[in-house]
Amino acid sequence: MGNLLGCSAAGERLVTAAKDGDVIEAQKLVEMNPGLARYSTFAGLSSPLHAAAASGHTEIVMMLLEKGADLNLRNICGQTPLMEACCSGRWEVVQTLLLYRCNVSKAEFLNGRTALHFAAAGGHARCIRLLAADVYPGFPLSAITNSSVVEQVGDQHKSLSAKHCDPLALTRFINKAANGGIAALHLAALNGHSNCVHLLLDLHANISAMTLSCASSTMTIGSTPLHYAACGGNLKCCQILLSRGADRSTINSNGWLPVDVARSRGSHRLIPLLTPHSSQSVPAFPPSNYLPLPLMSILQIARVNGLNSSTSSCDESDLCAVCLERTCTVAAAGCGHELCTKCALCLCSTSSINSEMSAPPGSVPCPLCRAGIVSFVSLPTNEIEAGQDIGLCSKCHGLIHGRCQNSFATACGSELCMNPFEVVPPAVCGEVDGYIIPNHSGFDV
Known part of the structure; x- marks a missing residue:
């Protein structure tokens, strides 16, 4: 009993340290008892x-995941x-969890909401773009899949999109x-997050989707997104x-038009716009600035190669021009400027392109020349340094090391693997020497 109480006390201390961001305390507790990384408070609170x-x-999230959380x-x-991260808008944490291949399709018990619902309700467009890039690492929009854009993308990214992605996912x-x-x-729409509404529509959200008659609000039962916006x-x-x-003339299950909902809520400035057969002009909106076009390719590269790159045995010309700390590992398709994987991933997660710029929709501006980046490709390497993160299992990498060293670990399905915890990136390995390696990402694509 004493040991159990002691473990519980240490676990509570770790929860407090994780909440407060006390990295030193969290590391000390986990080093003393690595099992605390998998600790859960009473009744799973x-x-x-x-x-x-x-x-x-x-930093604490990564440490806990590396310790087996x-x-x-x-x-x-x-x-x-x-x-939790999407609800709070913590896009850096969302990015980290996606690199470790978390399951984005899980729904909570209470309301059946996914991480996407939490991000949309909170107005966190950056989280939405990360979730979309994880589900479909290809080109989701017909508006940006014209030949002029596709030709700018590397053959590697095109083959991944065609072979491993379900267009309807x-x-x-x-x-x-x-x-x-x-x-x-x-x-x-209900919470007034126009950036999220814009992005979701560009990602093929159903503009005519109706809620059920058992929805919580009596004014929006059986309603469309326009009713909710009103x-x-x-x-x-x-x-x-x-x-x-x-459609302004759609009625909900209560028999109300969107204009009726706006009138009942006292939103009188919306009445001229929402009145059926209104003559008020509606501005045209270009594609969203938050479309995740280059993010889709760099997320896959980061999963395969990891984020860290060595600076040993390299001159200054090999260093990333953004951070000046890590070697360049990826190149922008089009302009060809080289960056490290970590800087490229952060750039795609945070940047948005001005709609007035002459660049493909969904691209982000290159930090060196301001040209629109639509995709990243991995730079060729002659060797893999010891200790460097890699994303291929020993079978898929020709048994280079015998044991895989990537911390983004999922179980390898190859019967020839020597390490049961080796990584098999589903978007890359696929079929090797006649064996089909299954997808362990946790989400059917």
Whole structure:
């Protein structure tokens, strides 16, 4: 009993340290007892990983994952660390969890919401773009899949998109309904997050999706996203929806038009816009600045090669021009400027391109020449240094080391593997020497 109480006390200390961002304390506790990384409070109320994810402490999140924490662990409400991070808008944590291949499709127990619902409700467009890039690492929009854009993308990225991606996976994920039929677009519109509404529509969110008659609000039962936008009272959300084809004359299960919802909420400035057969002009909106086009390729590269690159035995010309700390490992398709994987991933996670710039929709500006980047490709390497993160199992890498060293670990399905914890990136390994290596990412694509 004494040992159990002592373990519980240490676990509570780790949860507190993870919540407060005390890296030194967290490391000391985990070094003393590595099993604490998998600790969960009584009845699964929380865990150190949940606490760190919700507070945005990326360093502690990575440390816990490296020590064996379950990145898909649920708390008492069925929420995963990814949901906690998306709810708080901690895009750095979301990025880290995706690199470790967390399951983005899990839904909580209470309302059936996924991480996408939490990100949309909170207005966190950066989290949404990361989730979309994880589900479909290819080109989701017909507007950006013209030949002029595709020709700029490396052959490696094109082959991955064609072979390993389900074109409908992203649409199913974006339109997945929680309890009551509420989709992410409904929540973004209700809370007035126009950037999220814009991005979700560009990612093929269903603009005519109806909630069920058992939805919580009596004014929005059986309603479309336009009804929810009218309830929220945000003018720009209504304009974006109308510009993409939303119908002003649709009635909900209560028999109300969107204009009736706006009138009941006191949003009188929306009445001229939402009135059926309104003559008020609606502005045109270009593609969203948050489209995750280059993020899709760099996320896969980071999963395979890791984020860290060595600076040993290299001159200054090999260093990344952004951080001046790591060697260049990727190149931008098009302009060809080279960056390290970590800087390229952060650039794609945070940047957005001005719609007035003459660049493909969904690209991000190169930090060196301002040209629009649509994709990244890995730079060729002659050797793999000892200790460097790699993403191929020993079979897929020609038994170079005998044991895989990547911390982004999932179980290898190859019968020839020497290490049961070696990494098999599903988007890369595929079929090797006649053996099919299964997808262990946790999400069917």
